[in-house]
Amino acid sequence: MSKGSVELIGVSKRYDESLAVKEINLKIPGGSYCCLLGPSGCGKSTTLRMIAGHEAASDGDILLNNRNVTDLPPRERGTALMFQNYALFPHLNSLDNVAFSLKISGVSKEERHSRARKMLDLVNMERFAEAFPEQMSGGQQQRVALARALINEPEVILLDEPLSALDPFLRARMRTELKRIQQKLGITFIHVTHSQEEAFALSDQVVVMNHGHIEQVDTPVGIFTRPRTAFVASFIGGHNIISGKQQNNQFSPDKAVTIELPQSLHSDALQERTVSLRCDRIRIASQPFEGALKAVARIEEVEYLGSYIHLKCQVGEQLCLSVYQNDADFLSHPFAPGDSAYLGWQNDQLNPLQ
Numbered sequence: 150m151s152k153g154s155v156e157l158i159g160v161s162k163r164y165d166e167s168l169a170v171k172e173i174n175l176k177i178p179g180g181s182y183c184c185l186l187g188p189s190g191c192g193k194s195t196t197l198r199m200i201a202g203h204e205a206a207s208d209g210d211i212l213l214n215n216r217n218v219t220d221l222p223p224r225e226r227g228t229a230l231m232f233q234n235y236a237l238f239p240h241l242n243s244l245d246n247v248a249f250s251l252k253i254s255g256v257s258k259e260e261r262h263s264r265a266r267k268m269l270d271l272v273n274m275e276r277f278a279e280a281f282p283e284q285m286s287g288g289q290q291q292r293v294a295l296a297r298a299l300i301n302e303p304e305v306i307l308l309d310e311p312l313s314a315l316d317p318f319l320r321a322r323m324r325t326e327l328k329r330i331q332q333k334l335g336i337t338f339i340h341v342t343h344s345q346e347e348a349f350a351l352s353d354q355v356v357v358m359n360h361g362h363i364e365q366v367d368t369p370v371g372i373f374t375r376p377r378t379a380f381v382a383s384f385i386g387g388h389n390i391i392s393g394k395q396q397n398n399q400f401s402p403d404k405a406v407t408i409e410l411p412q413s414l415h416s417d418a419l420q421e422r423t424v425s426l427r428c429d430r431i432r433i434a435s436q437p438f439e440g441a442l443k444a445v446a447r448i449e450e451v452e453y454l455g456s457y458i459h460l461k462c463q464v465g466e467q468l469c470l471s472v473y474q475n476d477a478d479f480l481s482h483p484f485a486p487g488d489s490a491y492l493g494w495q496n497d498q499l500n501p502l503q
Protein backbone atom coordinates (compact mmCIF):
# COMPACT_ATOMS: atom_id res chain seq x y z
CA MET A 150 0.00 0.00 0.00
CA SER A 151 1.28 3.51 -0.78
CA LYS A 152 1.82 6.35 1.70
CA GLY A 153 -1.08 7.19 3.98
CA SER A 154 -2.38 3.63 4.11
CA VAL A 155 -4.48 2.69 7.14
CA GLU A 156 -5.19 -0.79 8.42
CA LEU A 157 -7.46 -1.82 11.28
CA ILE A 158 -6.98 -5.36 12.60
CA GLY A 159 -9.63 -6.71 14.98
CA VAL A 160 -10.26 -3.23 16.41
CA SER A 161 -12.93 -2.91 19.13
CA LYS A 162 -14.07 -0.12 21.42
CA ARG A 163 -15.84 -0.85 24.68
CA TYR A 164 -17.61 1.83 26.74
CA ASP A 165 -18.46 0.27 30.12
CA GLU A 166 -20.70 -2.66 29.19
CA SER A 167 -21.45 -1.67 25.58
CA LEU A 168 -19.36 -2.42 22.51
CA ALA A 169 -19.41 0.65 20.24
CA VAL A 170 -17.07 -0.95 17.66
CA LYS A 171 -16.89 -4.73 17.29
CA GLU A 172 -13.66 -6.31 16.02
CA ILE A 173 -13.49 -4.52 12.74
CA ASN A 174 -10.96 -5.31 10.01
CA LEU A 175 -10.40 -2.71 7.32
CA LYS A 176 -7.71 -1.72 4.80
CA ILE A 177 -7.72 1.79 3.35
CA PRO A 178 -5.22 2.27 0.52
CA GLY A 179 -2.91 5.29 0.72
CA GLY A 180 -4.00 8.29 -1.34
CA SER A 181 -7.63 7.20 -1.50
CA TYR A 182 -10.91 8.83 -0.42
CA CYS A 183 -12.77 6.60 2.01
CA CYS A 184 -16.18 7.32 3.56
CA LEU A 185 -17.46 5.63 6.70
CA LEU A 186 -21.22 5.55 6.12
CA GLY A 187 -23.98 4.52 8.49
CA PRO A 188 -26.83 5.64 10.74
CA SER A 189 -26.39 7.59 13.97
CA GLY A 190 -24.70 5.56 16.70
CA CYS A 191 -23.23 2.87 14.42
CA GLY A 192 -19.65 3.58 15.54
CA LYS A 193 -18.33 5.74 12.67
CA SER A 194 -17.00 8.62 14.80
CA THR A 195 -15.53 6.25 17.38
CA THR A 196 -13.65 4.45 14.59
CA LEU A 197 -12.39 7.78 13.23
CA ARG A 198 -11.28 8.96 16.67
CA MET A 199 -9.41 5.69 17.27
CA ILE A 200 -7.51 6.17 13.99
CA ALA A 201 -6.68 9.75 15.06
CA GLY A 202 -5.59 8.60 18.51
CA HIS A 203 -8.18 10.71 20.35
CA GLU A 204 -9.80 7.51 21.61
CA ALA A 205 -7.89 4.41 22.74
CA ALA A 206 -8.83 1.10 21.10
CA SER A 207 -9.97 -1.51 23.65
CA ASP A 208 -8.65 -4.31 21.42
CA GLY A 209 -6.86 -4.76 18.13
CA ASP A 210 -4.18 -2.91 16.19
CA ILE A 211 -4.13 0.25 14.07
CA LEU A 212 -1.45 0.45 11.37
CA LEU A 213 -0.45 3.59 9.48
CA ASN A 214 1.92 2.94 6.60
CA ASN A 215 2.38 -0.55 8.06
CA ARG A 216 3.60 0.99 11.33
CA ASN A 217 1.71 0.03 14.47
CA VAL A 218 0.43 3.32 15.96
CA THR A 219 -2.13 1.84 18.37
CA ASP A 220 -0.39 3.26 21.43
CA LEU A 221 0.99 6.48 19.92
CA PRO A 222 -0.43 9.92 20.80
CA PRO A 223 -2.24 11.81 17.97
CA ARG A 224 0.65 14.12 17.07
CA GLU A 225 3.00 11.19 16.43
CA ARG A 226 0.70 9.41 13.98
CA GLY A 227 0.87 11.58 10.86
CA THR A 228 -2.91 12.12 10.96
CA ALA A 229 -5.01 15.26 11.42
CA LEU A 230 -8.63 15.35 12.60
CA MET A 231 -11.04 18.03 11.45
CA PHE A 232 -13.90 18.51 13.89
CA GLN A 233 -17.56 18.84 12.93
CA ASN A 234 -17.89 22.34 14.47
CA TYR A 235 -14.55 23.52 12.95
CA ALA A 236 -13.31 24.58 16.45
CA LEU A 237 -11.52 27.71 15.18
CA PHE A 238 -10.11 30.07 17.83
CA PRO A 239 -12.50 33.07 17.85
CA HIS A 240 -9.79 35.60 18.83
CA LEU A 241 -7.41 34.65 15.98
CA ASN A 242 -7.74 35.61 12.33
CA SER A 243 -7.64 32.93 9.61
CA LEU A 244 -3.90 33.20 9.08
CA ASP A 245 -3.12 32.74 12.78
CA ASN A 246 -5.69 29.98 13.16
CA VAL A 247 -4.03 28.05 10.35
CA ALA A 248 -0.51 28.80 11.64
CA PHE A 249 -1.36 28.02 15.28
CA SER A 250 0.20 24.55 15.58
CA LEU A 251 3.40 25.81 13.89
CA LYS A 252 3.62 28.57 16.48
CA ILE A 253 3.35 25.98 19.26
CA SER A 254 6.18 24.00 17.63
CA GLY A 255 8.35 27.15 17.63
CA VAL A 256 8.37 27.83 13.86
CA SER A 257 9.37 31.44 13.09
CA LYS A 258 6.62 33.95 12.32
CA GLU A 259 7.81 34.50 8.77
CA GLU A 260 7.88 30.80 7.92
CA ARG A 261 4.60 29.92 9.62
CA HIS A 262 2.76 32.76 7.91
CA SER A 263 4.21 31.81 4.56
CA ARG A 264 3.11 28.17 5.00
CA ALA A 265 -0.32 29.25 6.32
CA ARG A 266 -0.82 31.51 3.27
CA LYS A 267 -0.08 28.57 0.97
CA MET A 268 -2.69 26.48 2.77
CA LEU A 269 -5.27 29.29 2.60
CA ASP A 270 -4.49 29.53 -1.09
CA LEU A 271 -5.10 25.80 -1.52
CA VAL A 272 -8.59 26.12 0.00
CA ASN A 273 -9.31 29.36 -1.94
CA MET A 274 -9.37 31.49 1.23
CA GLU A 275 -6.29 33.70 0.72
CA ARG A 276 -8.57 36.78 0.58
CA PHE A 277 -9.78 36.03 4.11
CA ALA A 278 -6.36 35.77 5.77
CA GLU A 279 -7.10 38.72 8.07
CA ALA A 280 -10.76 37.79 8.79
CA PHE A 281 -11.90 36.47 12.18
CA PRO A 282 -14.22 33.42 12.43
CA GLU A 283 -17.30 35.51 13.29
CA GLN A 284 -16.83 37.50 10.06
CA MET A 285 -17.02 34.36 7.91
CA SER A 286 -19.82 32.04 6.75
CA GLY A 287 -19.97 28.39 7.81
CA GLY A 288 -18.47 27.27 4.50
CA GLN A 289 -15.61 29.77 4.78
CA GLN A 290 -14.85 28.74 8.36
CA GLN A 291 -14.80 25.17 7.22
CA ARG A 292 -12.21 25.88 4.54
CA VAL A 293 -10.03 27.60 7.14
CA ALA A 294 -10.43 24.60 9.46
CA LEU A 295 -9.37 22.34 6.61
CA ALA A 296 -6.32 24.50 5.92
CA ARG A 297 -5.46 24.32 9.61
CA ALA A 298 -5.74 20.52 9.59
CA LEU A 299 -3.50 20.34 6.49
CA ILE A 300 -0.72 22.66 7.74
CA ASN A 301 1.37 19.87 9.28
CA GLU A 302 1.27 17.92 6.02
CA PRO A 303 -0.56 14.86 7.38
CA GLU A 304 -0.65 11.72 5.28
CA VAL A 305 -4.14 10.95 6.51
CA ILE A 306 -6.85 13.51 7.17
CA LEU A 307 -9.88 12.51 9.20
CA LEU A 308 -13.12 14.43 8.72
CA ASP A 309 -16.08 13.96 11.06
CA GLU A 310 -19.33 14.97 9.30
CA PRO A 311 -17.53 17.95 7.73
CA LEU A 312 -20.49 19.09 5.63
CA SER A 313 -23.37 18.57 8.02
CA ALA A 314 -23.54 22.18 9.27
CA LEU A 315 -23.81 23.63 5.75
CA ASP A 316 -26.96 24.34 3.75
CA PRO A 317 -27.64 21.93 0.84
CA PHE A 318 -26.24 24.28 -1.83
CA LEU A 319 -22.99 24.95 0.02
CA ARG A 320 -22.73 21.29 0.98
CA ALA A 321 -22.65 20.25 -2.67
CA ARG A 322 -20.04 22.93 -3.45
CA MET A 323 -17.79 21.99 -0.55
CA ARG A 324 -18.11 18.33 -1.52
CA THR A 325 -16.54 19.15 -4.87
CA GLU A 326 -13.84 21.20 -3.10
CA LEU A 327 -12.94 18.36 -0.74
CA LYS A 328 -12.49 15.97 -3.65
CA ARG A 329 -10.40 18.52 -5.56
CA ILE A 330 -8.10 19.11 -2.58
CA GLN A 331 -7.75 15.37 -1.89
CA GLN A 332 -6.79 14.70 -5.50
CA LYS A 333 -4.39 17.63 -5.60
CA LEU A 334 -2.58 16.57 -2.41
CA GLY A 335 -2.80 12.81 -3.10
CA ILE A 336 -3.21 12.06 0.62
CA THR A 337 -5.73 9.76 2.29
CA PHE A 338 -9.08 11.28 3.30
CA ILE A 339 -11.30 9.37 5.73
CA HIS A 340 -14.68 11.06 5.98
CA VAL A 341 -17.56 10.14 8.30
CA THR A 342 -21.06 10.72 6.97
CA HIS A 343 -24.61 9.42 7.27
CA SER A 344 -25.43 10.63 3.74
CA GLN A 345 -25.19 7.97 1.05
CA GLU A 346 -25.22 10.68 -1.62
CA GLU A 347 -22.14 12.30 -0.07
CA ALA A 348 -20.37 8.95 0.29
CA PHE A 349 -21.12 7.97 -3.31
CA ALA A 350 -20.03 11.33 -4.74
CA LEU A 351 -16.70 11.38 -2.90
CA SER A 352 -15.44 7.89 -2.26
CA ASP A 353 -13.06 5.50 -3.89
CA GLN A 354 -14.13 3.13 -1.13
CA VAL A 355 -17.32 3.18 0.98
CA VAL A 356 -17.44 1.39 4.34
CA VAL A 357 -21.05 0.79 5.43
CA MET A 358 -21.32 0.35 9.20
CA ASN A 359 -24.21 -0.83 11.39
CA HIS A 360 -24.27 -1.51 15.16
CA GLY A 361 -20.49 -1.30 15.48
CA HIS A 362 -19.61 -3.69 12.68
CA ILE A 363 -18.85 -3.39 8.98
CA GLU A 364 -21.63 -4.57 6.66
CA GLN A 365 -19.82 -3.97 3.35
CA VAL A 366 -16.68 -2.38 1.92
CA ASP A 367 -16.83 -1.61 -1.78
CA THR A 368 -16.73 1.07 -4.46
CA PRO A 369 -19.88 3.24 -4.71
CA VAL A 370 -20.86 1.29 -7.84
CA GLY A 371 -20.32 -2.02 -6.04
CA ILE A 372 -22.39 -0.93 -3.04
CA PHE A 373 -25.27 0.31 -5.21
CA THR A 374 -25.36 -2.49 -7.78
CA ARG A 375 -24.55 -5.38 -5.43
CA PRO A 376 -25.58 -4.57 -1.84
CA ARG A 377 -24.54 -7.56 0.27
CA THR A 378 -27.07 -7.36 3.09
CA ALA A 379 -30.67 -6.22 3.56
CA PHE A 380 -29.34 -3.46 5.84
CA VAL A 381 -27.09 -2.03 3.09
CA ALA A 382 -29.85 -2.27 0.46
CA SER A 383 -32.30 -0.49 2.70
CA PHE A 384 -29.84 2.15 4.01
CA ILE A 385 -28.69 3.27 0.57
CA GLY A 386 -32.27 3.36 -0.72
CA GLY A 387 -33.60 2.78 -4.24
CA HIS A 388 -33.95 -0.98 -3.73
CA ASN A 389 -36.86 -3.32 -3.08
CA ILE A 390 -36.06 -5.99 -0.51
CA ILE A 391 -38.07 -9.13 -1.20
CA SER A 392 -38.21 -12.16 1.11
CA GLY A 393 -39.90 -15.50 0.55
CA LYS A 394 -39.50 -19.24 0.07
CA GLN A 395 -37.42 -20.70 -2.72
CA GLN A 396 -37.21 -24.14 -4.27
CA ASN A 397 -35.18 -24.83 -7.41
CA ASN A 398 -35.31 -21.41 -9.05
CA GLN A 399 -38.92 -20.65 -8.13
CA PHE A 400 -39.22 -17.94 -5.48
CA SER A 401 -42.52 -17.09 -3.73
CA PRO A 402 -42.63 -13.84 -1.76
CA ASP A 403 -46.41 -14.08 -1.64
CA LYS A 404 -48.93 -16.96 -1.90
CA ALA A 405 -50.14 -15.66 -5.25
CA VAL A 406 -46.75 -14.58 -6.68
CA THR A 407 -43.95 -16.73 -8.04
CA ILE A 408 -40.78 -15.14 -9.34
CA GLU A 409 -38.16 -16.96 -11.37
CA LEU A 410 -34.65 -16.56 -9.95
CA PRO A 411 -31.52 -16.56 -12.11
CA GLN A 412 -29.79 -19.92 -12.53
CA SER A 413 -26.91 -18.73 -10.34
CA LEU A 414 -29.28 -18.69 -7.32
CA HIS A 415 -30.65 -22.20 -7.96
CA SER A 416 -31.15 -24.39 -4.89
CA ASP A 417 -32.64 -27.92 -4.81
CA ALA A 418 -33.71 -27.66 -1.16
CA LEU A 419 -36.66 -25.57 0.06
CA GLN A 420 -35.20 -22.49 1.77
CA GLU A 421 -35.83 -18.93 2.85
CA ARG A 422 -34.39 -16.36 0.45
CA THR A 423 -34.06 -12.56 0.42
CA VAL A 424 -33.17 -10.61 -2.72
CA SER A 425 -32.97 -6.96 -3.69
CA LEU A 426 -34.31 -5.46 -6.90
CA ARG A 427 -33.53 -1.88 -7.92
CA CYS A 428 -36.59 0.36 -8.20
CA ASP A 429 -35.23 1.89 -11.43
CA ARG A 430 -34.74 -1.53 -13.04
CA ILE A 431 -38.44 -2.42 -13.05
CA ARG A 432 -40.25 -1.70 -16.28
CA ILE A 433 -43.82 -0.49 -15.85
CA ALA A 434 -46.51 -0.17 -18.53
CA SER A 435 -50.26 0.14 -18.74
CA GLN A 436 -50.45 -2.68 -21.32
CA PRO A 437 -48.85 -6.15 -21.31
CA PHE A 438 -45.50 -6.15 -23.13
CA GLU A 439 -43.27 -8.68 -24.85
CA GLY A 440 -40.49 -10.36 -22.86
CA ALA A 441 -39.55 -10.07 -19.16
CA LEU A 442 -43.18 -9.45 -18.10
CA LYS A 443 -43.33 -10.64 -14.47
CA ALA A 444 -46.39 -9.37 -12.66
CA VAL A 445 -49.65 -7.48 -12.78
CA ALA A 446 -49.97 -4.83 -10.10
CA ARG A 447 -52.31 -2.20 -8.73
CA ILE A 448 -50.93 1.31 -8.28
CA GLU A 449 -51.25 2.31 -4.61
CA GLU A 450 -49.38 5.63 -4.51
CA VAL A 451 -47.84 8.08 -6.95
CA GLU A 452 -45.07 10.40 -5.72
CA TYR A 453 -43.71 13.05 -8.08
CA LEU A 454 -39.98 13.59 -7.39
CA GLY A 455 -38.88 15.78 -10.31
CA SER A 456 -36.73 13.76 -12.70
CA TYR A 457 -38.44 10.53 -11.69
CA ILE A 458 -41.73 9.32 -10.20
CA HIS A 459 -42.02 6.85 -7.36
CA LEU A 460 -44.89 4.42 -7.90
CA LYS A 461 -45.92 2.01 -5.15
CA CYS A 462 -47.29 -1.10 -6.80
CA GLN A 463 -49.19 -3.83 -4.95
CA VAL A 464 -48.52 -7.30 -6.34
CA GLY A 465 -50.60 -10.11 -4.80
CA GLU A 466 -51.56 -9.58 -1.17
CA GLN A 467 -48.26 -9.07 0.61
CA LEU A 468 -45.77 -7.86 -1.97
CA CYS A 469 -45.51 -4.11 -2.56
CA LEU A 470 -42.85 -3.02 -5.07
CA SER A 471 -41.48 0.49 -5.43
CA VAL A 472 -40.89 1.44 -9.05
CA TYR A 473 -39.03 4.54 -10.27
CA GLN A 474 -40.27 5.70 -13.65
CA ASN A 475 -38.56 8.52 -15.54
CA ASP A 476 -40.64 11.68 -15.85
CA ALA A 477 -40.90 11.60 -19.66
CA ASP A 478 -42.44 8.10 -19.63
CA PHE A 479 -44.73 9.02 -16.73
CA LEU A 480 -45.94 12.27 -18.29
CA SER A 481 -46.72 10.57 -21.61
CA HIS A 482 -49.02 8.19 -19.75
CA PRO A 483 -49.56 9.19 -16.10
CA PHE A 484 -50.60 6.46 -13.68
CA ALA A 485 -53.03 7.22 -10.87
CA PRO A 486 -53.80 5.28 -7.68
CA GLY A 487 -56.13 2.37 -8.45
CA ASP A 488 -54.83 1.84 -12.02
CA SER A 489 -53.57 -1.56 -13.15
CA ALA A 490 -49.98 -1.82 -14.31
CA TYR A 491 -47.72 -4.48 -15.84
CA LEU A 492 -44.25 -4.93 -14.34
CA GLY A 493 -41.17 -6.61 -15.74
CA TRP A 494 -37.46 -7.00 -15.00
CA GLN A 495 -34.51 -9.07 -16.13
CA ASN A 496 -33.85 -12.08 -13.86
CA ASP A 497 -30.22 -11.09 -13.37
CA GLN A 498 -31.42 -7.92 -11.62
CA LEU A 499 -32.39 -10.05 -8.61
CA ASN A 500 -29.45 -9.65 -6.23
CA PRO A 501 -29.08 -12.16 -3.35
CA LEU A 502 -28.81 -10.72 0.16
CA GLN A 503 -27.31 -12.33 3.24
Ligand SMILES: Nc1ncnc2c1ncn2[C@@H]1O[C@H](COP(=O)(O)OP(=O)(O)OP(=O)(O)O)[C@@H](O)[C@H]1O
Pocket residue numbers: 164169187188189190191192193194195196343
Ligand atom coordinates in the same frame (compact mmCIF):
# COMPACT_ATOMS: atom_id res chain seq x y z
N1 LIG B 1 -17.67 8.65 25.31
C1 LIG B 1 -18.62 7.72 25.22
N2 LIG B 1 -19.08 7.07 26.32
C2 LIG B 1 -20.03 6.11 26.24
N3 LIG B 1 -20.59 5.71 25.07
C3 LIG B 1 -20.19 6.33 23.94
C4 LIG B 1 -19.18 7.36 23.95
N4 LIG B 1 -18.97 7.78 22.67
C5 LIG B 1 -19.81 7.04 21.90
N5 LIG B 1 -20.54 6.18 22.65
C6 LIG B 1 -21.53 5.21 22.15
O1 LIG B 1 -20.91 4.43 21.15
C7 LIG B 1 -21.80 4.18 20.06
C8 LIG B 1 -21.16 4.67 18.77
O2 LIG B 1 -21.05 6.09 18.82
P1 LIG B 1 -20.42 6.94 17.62
O3 LIG B 1 -20.40 8.36 18.05
O4 LIG B 1 -19.16 6.32 17.20
O5 LIG B 1 -21.52 6.71 16.49
P2 LIG B 1 -21.69 7.47 15.10
O6 LIG B 1 -22.00 6.42 14.11
O7 LIG B 1 -20.53 8.33 14.82
O8 LIG B 1 -22.98 8.34 15.40
P3 LIG B 1 -23.30 9.87 14.99
O9 LIG B 1 -23.49 9.87 13.52
O10 LIG B 1 -24.58 10.12 15.74
O11 LIG B 1 -22.14 10.68 15.48
C9 LIG B 1 -23.09 4.88 20.40
O12 LIG B 1 -23.98 3.94 20.93
C10 LIG B 1 -22.69 5.90 21.45
O13 LIG B 1 -23.75 6.15 22.33
